[in-house]
Amino acid sequence: MCNTLNMFDDTNRKNALNDLIELSRPLDLIIEDLSKFSWDESEDLVMIKKIDIETVLKSVIDEKLSLKELEKWANAIESREDINFANEEIKSLIFRIANPETHGELSLGEMKSVISH
Numbered sequence: 001m002c003n004t005l006n007m008f009d010d011t012n013r014k015n016a017l018n019d020l021i022e023l024s025r026p027l028d029l030i031i032e033d034l035s036k037f038s039w040d041e042s043e044d045l046v047m048i049k050k051i052d053i054e055t056v057l058k059s060v061i062d063e064k065l066s067l068k069e070l071e072k073w074a075n076a077i078e079s080r081e082d083i084n085f086a087n088e089e090i091k092s093l094i095f096r097i098a099n100p101e102t103h104g105e106l107s108l109g110e111m112k113s114v115i116s117h
Contacts, residue, residue: 009037010045012033012036012037013034013037013045013082014045014046016030016033016034016037017034017045017046017080017082017083018046019033020034020073020076020077020080020083021046021048021052021077021083022052022055023055023056023059023065023073027069027072027073027076030076031076034076034080037082039079039080039081039082040081040082043082044082044083044084045082045083046082046083046084047083047084047085047086048077048083048084048085048086048090048094049086049090050086050089050090050114053090053093053094053114054114054115056070056073057070057106057111057114057115058115060111061108061111061112061115067100067105070097070106071097071098071100071105073097074094074095074097074098075098077094077098078094078095078098093114
């Protein structure tokens with residue numbers, strides 16, 4: 001029974017992490033779901049790739065997502081140890097988006113550049 005419960009929790013966690021990466025539901029609901037799980041999992045359960053960031057940046061460009069929501073999304077990803085980054089470029093980009101006070105907000109031109117490369 002305990003093993004089945006752990007598998008259920010892992011599946012729910014993985015689903016919530018994928019929802020976060022894909023921003024497939026309202027961000028606050030995803031964050032609430034993820035709050036039920038530890039953030040410091042030693043195992044990477046999901047991976048964020050460039051296409052995932054491109055999709056979210058397109059939402060900002062299309063004005064479906066604000067810069068504040070973009071920052072909150074990146075912070076939610078950055079704070080998770082159970083999300084793997086496809087490469088260092090992706091990790092750096094998430095860090096930059098999550099910390100605009102350090103590096104400045106991404107401009108629309110920079111967002112378009114990320115999408116086109």
